[in-house]
Amino acid sequence: MLPVGASSPYALAPAKPGRPAIWRFLPYLRPFAWQFSVSFAMAPLAVAISVSIPLLLGAVVDGPIARGDLPGVLWFALAILGLGTLDAGIAFIRRWIMTRATSHIEADIRLDLFDQLQRLPMSFHKAWESGQLLSRMMSDAGLLRRFMSFGLIMLLTNSLQIVVVIATMVVTLWQVGLAVLAAIVPVVIATLALMGRFGAISRRVQDQTGDVASAAEESLHGVRVLRSFGRSGYAQDRFEAGARELADSGIKRMNLASVLWTLLEVFPNVLLLIVLLGVGIGVSDGALTLGDAVTFVTLLLSLAWPVGSLGFLLSFAREAATASDRIVEVFDADVSIAPGPTTLPEPRGRLELRNVSYQFPDADAPVLADINLVIEPGETVALVGGTGSGKSTLVSLIPRLLDVTSGSVLLDGVDIRDLDLEQLRSLIGTAFEDPILFSMSARENLTLGRPDASDADIAEAIRVARADFVHDLPWGLDTRLGEQGMSLSGGQRQRLALARAILVAPRLLVLDDTLSALDIHTEAEVEEALRSTLGGVTGLVVAHRASTVLLADRVAMLVEGRIAHVGRHQDLLATVPEYRELLSADYSIAMGEEDAS
Numbered sequence: 001m002l003p004v005g006a007s008s009p010y011a012l013a014p015a016k017p018g019r020p021a022i023w024r025f026l027p028y029l030r031p032f033a034w035q036f037s038v039s040f041a042m043a044p045l046a047v048a049i050s051v052s053i054p055l056l057l058g059a060v061v062d063g064p065i066a067r068g069d070l071p072g073v074l075w076f077a078l079a080i081l082g083l084g085t086l087d088a089g090i091a092f093i094r095r096w097i098m099t100r101a102t103s104h105i106e107a108d109i110r111l112d113l114f115d116q117l118q119r120l121p122m123s124f125h126k127a128w129e130s131g132q133l134l135s136r137m138m139s140d141a142g143l144l145r146r147f148m149s150f151g152l153i154m155l156l157t158n159s160l161q162i163v164v165v166i167a168t169m170v171v172t173l174w175q176v177g178l179a180v181l182a183a184i185v186p187v188v189i190a191t192l193a194l195m196g197r198f199g200a201i202s203r204r205v206q207d208q209t210g211d212v213a214s215a216a217e218e219s220l221h222g223v224r225v226l227r228s229f230g231r232s233g234y235a236q237d238r239f240e241a242g243a244r245e246l247a248d249s250g251i252k253r254m255n256l257a258s259v260l261w262t263l264l265e266v267f268p269n270v271l272l273l274i275v276l277l278g279v280g281i282g283v284s285d286g287a288l289t290l291g292d293a294v295t296f297v298t299l300l301l302s303l304a305w306p307v308g309s310l311g312f313l314l315s316f317a318r319e320a321a322t323a324s325d326r327i328v329e330v331f332d333a334d335v336s337i338a339p340g341p342t343t344l345p346e347p348r349g350r351l352e353l354r355n356v357s358y359q360f361p362d363a364d365a366p367v368l369a370d371i372n373l374v375i376e377p378g379e380t381v382a383l384v385g386g387t388g389s390g391k392s393t394l395v396s397l398i399p400r401l402l403d404v405t406s407g408s409v410l411l412d413g414v415d416i417r418d419l420d421l422e423q424l425r426s427l428i429g430t431a432f433e434d435p436i437l438f439s440m441s442a443r444e445n446l447t448l449g450r451p452d453a454s455d456a457d458i459a460e461a462i463r464v465a466r467a468d469f470v471h472d473l474p475w476g477l478d479t480r481l482g483e484q485g486m487s488l489s490g491g492q493r494q495r496l497a498l499a500r501a502i503l504v505a506p507r508l509l510v511l512d513d514t515l516s517a518l519d520i521h522t523e524a525e526v527e528e529a530l531r532s533t534l535g536g537v538t539g540l541v542v543a544h545r546a547s548t549v550l551l552a553d554r555v556a557m558l559v560e561g562r563i564a565h566v567g568r569h570q571d572l573l574a575t576v577p578e579y580r581e582l583l584s585a586d587y588s589i590a591m592g593e594e595d596a597s
């Protein structure tokens with residue numbers, strides 16, 4: 001495992017005990033240092049303007065108004081108008097600068113998160129629901145951006161304004177200032193207590209958002225199954241349960257937030273009571289002028305927004321902290337499959353599995369144990385075995401979708417964990433039983449593993465995989481396939497996936513039951529064409545049918561995660577009853593084909 005942060009390719013700062021996760025995003029702000037500096041530098045200016053307006057009001061009451069000097073009043077009014085306009089201008093510039101900077105930061109975080117998801121091993125993707133990952137990448141990253149964009153700066157500006165106004169009050173009339181300070185203490189304590197509870201519920205809401213996204217994603221993905229079983233209602237009920245749970249948690253969070261917001265919105269009125277009493281006494285004692293009283297009261301009124309909005313801003317900060325925790329969990333996930341330093345100058349494609357075992361992280365026992373198998377360059381081995389015997393797990397070890405838990409896989413004598421991952425994967429063409437296609441053109445799908453493939457290479461791969469139907473699509477190779485290639489039949493998708501694997505011109509071809517959806521005749525045609533392709537590469541072919549086994553030079557039979565038998569198809573048929581039994585359904589066909597060949 002790579003030590004977290006130390007060799008991370010991302011800007012994210014390393015974790016430090018006791019430091020909230022949100023701080024780890026600080027390096028993402030670095031490229032926008034001047035934008036943040038300008039925005040933060042504007043905060044004291046905005047506060048100075050807010051505080052100077054009450055001071056000017058006090059001065060106009062004691063000065064021009066007391067003297068009946070109308071032009072003087074007008075000058076003061078113009079000055080106050082100017083300051084107000086300046087304040088609005090500052091807010092506009094700040095918003096303008098920050099929106100751009102934080103949108104880039106959000107995109108950077110999202111890109112790194114996407115990259116991390118590509119790096120994380122299949123065991124991670126099997127364990128995590130896609131909706132949870134999606135909600136972290138979309139809504140949590142968006143929330144973080146909004147907080148950085150205006151929440152953070154408002155929190156800073158408003159807190160600064162509260163401190164400056166109260167300090168001004170203490171300096172102007174310390175008795176009233178101290179009374180205000182004393183009144184603040186219980187409110188701060190109540191706020192902290194509410195924030196603690198808000199944090200827990202905020203995490204629940206954000207996690208449930210991911211659960212609801214997962215449920216929606218799963219139901220949409222499986223809409224055909226649900227409809228055909230007449231279980232759309234059941235899916236609706238399950239989704240509704242999740243959505244209602246989320247709504248309930250959202251209401252609880254809102255209730256808590258409302259208590260906090262109301263407390264902080266009412267509080268300035270309590271302070272107004274204290275201040276009015278204080279200045280009333282001050283004016284009657286002659287300690288304060290009428291202008292001082294106006295200054296004092298307006299100063300306090302200027303606190304209404306900063307204090308009132310504090311509830312919203314603190315809960316916003318808490319939600320952003322939770323979003324950071326959730327995003328960081330993905331960044332900190334164990335990227336155990338790291339690239340090695342070695343590149344093979346002239347790969348030949350000799351594959352060796354040496355004492356290989358694999359155990360899923362949460363499983364009690366290994367699914368593969370002590371596998372030893374050598375496949376020479378140009379040789380094809382068929383992997384057969386009952387359902388759940390570990391065939392797919394074994395082939396996943398070759399392109400390092402999973403890493404062995406003991407033993408080693410060697411390519412040309414080098415442990416594949418020491419090989420450059422990009423080179424390793426570029427040497428392997430893989431096609432799975434479930435052929436995933438992407439919502440892009442047929443050509444883009446085909447050239448996924450080799451974007452620079454020539455038209456002739458594409459045509460040859462299509463010929464071998466018998467995927468000629470692409471030419472009959474409305475725009476031929478440029479036809480955009482629907483989501484996951486849903487507009488194609490299962491067999492068509494499998495043939496496209498096979499053509500995609502062949503097009504890589506791999507040293508190693510790994511086919512995981514790739515031809516299962518083809519009819520017997522198409523399968524025979526594909527196999528006939530594949531034979532010549534397999535002649536030049538090292539092949540590992542998972543086979544359920546005897547006809548597919550015939551593609552191979554040798555067969556390895558897996559029984560409960562162990563290689564029980566290895567040999568030629570004919571020899572195994574003759575000597576291993578369980579092998580015969582396994583392929584019995586296809587036996588007659590196999591024999592027929594063999595006779596013909």
Ligand SMILES: Nc1ncnc2c1ncn2[C@@H]1O[C@H](COP(=O)(O)OP(=O)(O)OP(=O)(O)O)[C@@H](O)[C@H]1O
Pocket residue numbers: 126360361362363367385386387388389390391392393394
């Ligand atoms: N993420 C996982 N965690 C724990 N066990 C798993 C996980 N994925 C698969 N398994 C188990 O590993 C075993 C081997 O699965 P695998 O998919 O490799 O079998 P297979 O031989 O390819 O089966 P089939 O022919 O049905 O496709 C199965 O018992 C399966 O339940």
